[in-house]
Amino acid sequence: MKRHIISILIENEAGALSRVAGLFSARGYNIETLTxxxxxxASMSRMTLVxxxxxxxxxxITKQLNKLIDVVKLVDLSESPHIxxxxxxxxxxxxxxxxxxxxxxxxxxxxxxxxVTPTSFVIEVTGEKSKLDAFLRGIADDHIIEVVxxxxxxxxxxxxxxxx
Amino acid sequence: xELSGAEIVVRCxxxxxxxxxxxxxxxxxxxxxxxxxxxxxxxxxxxxxEQGATHAAxxxxxxxxxxxxxxxxxxxxxxxxxxxxxxxxxxxxxxVVLTGQVPRAVIGSDAFQECDTIGITxxxxxxNFLVSDLSKLAETIKxxxxxxxxxxxxxxxxxxxxxxxxxxxxxxxEYPKTVEIRSYHPQVKGHHWQIKKAVDLLQxxxxxxxxxxxxxxxxNASKALIDLTRFLGFPxxxxxxxxxxxxxxxxxxxxxxxxxxxxxxxxxxxxCDVLLAIGARFDDRVTGQLxxxxxxxxxxxxxxxxxxxxxTVRVDIPIVGDVQTVLEEMxxxxxxxxxxxxxxxxxxxxxxxxxxRAFDCLGFDRHSPKIKPQRVIEELWEVTGGxxxxxxxxxxxxxxxxxxxxxxxxxxWINSGGLGTMGFGLPAAIGVKLGHPEADVACITGExxxxxxxxxxxxxxxxxxxxxxxxxxxxxxxMVRQWQEFSYESRYSxxxxxxxxxxVRLAEAYGHVGIRVEQPGDVRPALEEAFxxxxxxxxxxxxxDPAENVYPMIEAGKGHHEMRMAPGVSTDRELA
Ligand SMILES: Cc1cc2nc3c(=O)[nH]c(=O)nc-3n(C[C@H](O)[C@H](O)[C@H](O)COP(=O)(O)OP(=O)(O)OC[C@H]3O[C@@H](n4cnc5c(N)ncnc54)[C@H](O)[C@@H]3O)c2cc1C
Ligand SMILES: Cc1ncc(C[n+]2csc(CCOP(=O)(O)OP(=O)(O)O)c2C)c(N)n1
Ligand SMILES: [Mg+2]
Numbered sequence: 030m031k032r033h034i035i036s037i038l039i040e041n042e043a044g045a046l047s048r049v050a051g052l053f054s055a056r057g058y059n060i061e062t063l064t065x066x067x068x069x070x071a072s073m074s075r076m077t078l079v080x081x082x083x084x085x086x087x088x089x090i091t092k093q094l095n096k097l098i099d100v101v102k103l104v105d106l107s108e109s110p111h112i113x114x115x116x117x118x119x120x121x122x123x124x125x126x127x128x129x130x131x132x133x134x135x136x137x138x139x140x141x142x143x144x145v146t147p148t149s150f151v152i153e154v155t156g157e158k159s160k161l162d163a164f165l166r167g168i169a170d171d172h173i174i175e176v177v178x179x180x181x182x183x184x185x186x187x188x189x190x191x192x193x
Numbered sequence: 194x195e196l197s198g199a200e201i202v203v204r205c206x207x208x209x210x211x212x213x214x215x216x217x218x219x220x221x222x223x224x225x226x227x228x229x230x231x232x233x234x235x236x237x238x239x240x241x242x243e244q245g246a247t248h249a250a251x252x253x254x255x256x257x258x259x260x261x262x263x264x265x266x267x268x269x270x271x272x273x274x275x276x277x278x279x280x281x282x283x284x285x286x287x288x289v290v291l292t293g294q295v296p297r298a299v300i301g302s303d304a305f306q307e308c309d310t311i312g313i314t315x316x317x318x319x320x321n322f323l324v325s326d327l328s329k330l331a332e333t334i335k336x337x338x339x340x341x342x343x344x345x346x347x348x349x350x351x352x353x354x355x356x357x358x359x360x361x362x363x364x365x366x367e368y369p370k371t372v373e374i375r376s377y378h379p380q381v382k383g384h385h386w387q388i389k390k391a392v393d394l395l396q397x398x399x400x401x402x403x404x405x406x407x408x409x410x411x412x413n414a415s416k417a418l419i420d421l422t423r424f425l426g427f428p429x430x431x432x433x434x435x436x437x438x439x440x441x442x443x444x445x446x447x448x449x450x451x452x453x454x455x456x457x458x459x460x461x462x463x464x465c466d467v468l469l470a471i472g473a474r475f476d477d478r479v480t481g482q483l484x485x486x487x488x489x490x491x492x493x494x495x496x497x498x499x500x501x502x503x504x505t506v507r508v509d510i511p512i513v514g515d516v517q518t519v520l521e522e523m524x525x526x527x528x529x530x531x532x533x534x535x536x537x538x539x540x541x542x543x544x545x546x547x548x549x550r551a552f553d554c555l556g557f558d559r560h561s562p563k564i565k566p567q568r569v570i571e572e573l574w575e576v577t578g579g580x581x582x583x584x585x586x587x588x589x590x591x592x593x594x595x596x597x598x599x600x601x602x603x604x605x606w607i608n609s610g611g612l613g614t615m616g617f618g619l620p621a622a623i624g625v626k627l628g629h630p631e632a633d634v635a636c637i638t639g640e641x642x643x644x645x646x647x648x649x650x651x652x653x654x655x656x657x658x659x660x661x662x663x664x665x666x667x668x669x670x671x672m673v674r675q676w677q678e679f680s681y682e683s684r685y686s687x688x689x690x691x692x693x694x695x696x697v698r699l700a701e702a703y704g705h706v707g708i709r710v711e712q713p714g715d716v717r718p719a720l721e722e723a724f725x726x727x728x729x730x731x732x733x734x735x736x737x738d739p740a741e742n743v744y745p746m747i748e749a750g751k752g753h754h755e756m757r758m759a760p761g762v763s764t765d766r767e768l769a
Contacts, residue, residue: 040376043323043325044311044312044315044323047312047315048315051315051316055316085503085507088503089500089504092499092500093500095499095500096498096499096500098319098320098340098374098376098377099376100376101375101376193375193376
């Protein structure tokens with residue numbers, strides 16, 4: 030069971046997202062995160078999808094995705110050097126000496142404090158999934174009020190890009 | 194030329210060369226029906242249920258190789274069509290299904306007869322479109338035909354809101370000559386090196402098998418397959434969907450493989466050292482227990498759909514491409530190599546195969562006082578000179594038709610394999626007959642299946658499609674009963690149909706000829722009479738042995754070499 034980051038260029042058509050989501054549910058594939066947003070080309074969206082499975086399953090997933098008529102291009106980022114990022118916002122209970130401790134933790138993870146009340150902070154952290162997981166482990170569960178994560182997105186290293 | 198959306202729909206069909214459109218009217222498609230009324234180029238076939246429309250279009254497509262076209266209204270019209278769309282999808286049949294939709298302004302408001310057709314059909318179409326703008330209508334229809342018929346074929350739905358077809362709004366019309374879809378480029382040519390590697394492997398084979406499927410028929414590659422198989426001199430077996438693309442009466446043909454395949458075909462699979470799979474998708478009815486599938490074989494797989502390759506069974510040499518193009522190139526490479534069928538000694542292999550063949554695994558009691566369904570199919574084959582188009586429903590009768598009607602040509606055997614849709618046979622036969630008005634068309638069915646689309650007998654009368662319905666009436670959902678006999682200690686839970694109609698009078702009520710056959714000796718005269726009545730639809734209600742089972746059978750969890758044979762056929766000596 031390896032983790033794969035699959036990056037897709039897909040026609041910006043109504044229903045394109047449901048074709049991808051439907052494929053995963055209909056075939057029982059695992060989907061960890063899914064992000065979609067416009068690209069430099071208004072006719073297409075970029076979708077980044079994190080999944081895991083045996084080599085055979087992941088091979089089927091990429092073949093089935095490629096088979097969708099709306100899918101223009103697809104790469105499995107995990108097969109070559111790439112950069113991955115995820116954005117997380119965490120609302121934490123912060124009172125008394127905890128305020129200082131959380132600020133320190135935030136510095137270590139190069140996070141930003143976006144909102145402050147007498148009893149809470151909203152902290153923004155970006156990075157790889159593992160870094161965000163580590164940040165959360167650093168805060169006691171009962172201090173966490175809310176966690177919002179964007180899901181992973183990524184880009185290959187080097188000068189080559191994904192185009193139609 | 195300025196046309197309304199409704200006129201554009203009809204005009205596109207004409208420009209696409211569509212002969213028939215199978216449909217049923219309703220509110221959201223009335224503008225289109227009005228446009229159809231005012232022309233004679235495209236002929237509309239009015240069915241009695243939208244499921245029938247999709248199956249009839251499907252039968253037309255399977256038998257002619259041209260796409261089948263369907264027109265239904267929104268809401269219930271579209272949902273009724275879904276079974277037929279899914280049936281075509283599972284067997285990769287090209288259909289273009291036009292569905293009416295509520296006007297754009299009210300989409301999403303739970304308007305009268307609104308349903309999310311795009312959402313409902315999404316998992317069972319190759320692609321679907323919601324036409325959002327009149328200016329895109331012609332282009333979308335062109336794309337639909339293009340996608341449906343190229344690569345791995347399949348059904349495409351075009352959902353058309355009613356206001357798009359408004360007769361008062363006209364725009365200039367031109368049917369696009371070509372289409373380019375940047376995200377869709379099916380691969381036609383196979384990778385040359387892979388083909389070379391495959392040829393090397395074939396050359397070294399001592400116990401080779403060729404296993405082919407529906408892809409050879411879909412890709413019109415029958416001739417290329419025959420040339421290659423004869424040149425190689427290898428044994429060949431086919432899936433339920435592949436029958437007819439290699440002549441069944443030829444000595445190299447071992448019959449169908451899989452769950453109800455022949456002993457020789459399944460044993461050949463189990464013991465082969467090289468397997469050449471062509472346009473087949475390693476379905477679970479074919480492979481049996483995967484862990485035991487072709488344990489000693491290196492596998493070559495030719496398929497136009499990369500997702501069919503190594504999906505359930507890992508293959509050694511994948512070749513993605515169109516079957517005809519690949520087979521022709523393979524033949525060229527073979528001829529240029531030092532391969533000679535005679536120099537490659539596989540005579541021991543053939544000797545094993547002949548030994549397996551000698552068990553006569555399809556044998557049945559020919560002296561029974563009851564009508565044996567297998568014998569009915571043999572007699573049908575004799576009476577039609579093996580030349581009929583045969584559709585079927587789903588059940589035991591379907592398997593007997595596949596085993597006993599020896600199809601020598603492609604596109605003659607028309608059945609629902611992947612979805613296994615009861616109700617398919619009769620409407621499909623109507624579609625076949627419209628595509629081949631001069632041919633003999635038989636629908637082999639069972640008393641349960643036929644009742645799922647029996648209303649289409651009215652369609653058969655309206656269009657004078659003289660088809661022969663051969664109802665192998667065993668009084669049971671035979672296939673279900675057989676499983677219950679084998680796996681549930683003969684507890685026949687709900688598989689007996691107590692209140693069967695009088696099919697003869699039912700056929701007559703629909704304006705057709707009905708004949709009941711109760712004695713083995715009466716089968717042949719009844720068949721002859723039915724086909725003599727060339728233009729009439731004849732319903733033969735043949736009372737067959739209710740206890741008959743389909744053999745051989747690979748039961749769940751078993752491998753190819755673990756077939757259950759008919760009582761009295763023993764392979765113990767062989768298996769020891
Ligand atoms: C009651 C019942 C019992 C059954 N028992 C059996 C049985 O005993 N044996 C059996 O075989 N089946 C049986 N079936 C049918 C079974 O369910 C499958 O439908 C069937 O085996 C699939 O056949 P296929 O592999 O030829 O695939 P198809 O569904 O015909 O698929 C065709 C393949 O060819 C490819 N293809 C299409 N066009 C091209 C082209 N131009 N070039 C290259 N490739 C192409 C496609 O991508 C696909 O992979 C049974 C069905 C029923 C309802
Ligand atoms: C629409 C649908 N419902 C249920 C089934 C399950 N099924 C498969 S075969 C069969 C019985 C068919 O009986 P009949 O048409 O009499 O054929 P026989 O097996 O007796 O030849 C059933 C219920 C199916 N294939 N399709
Ligand atoms: Mg029956």
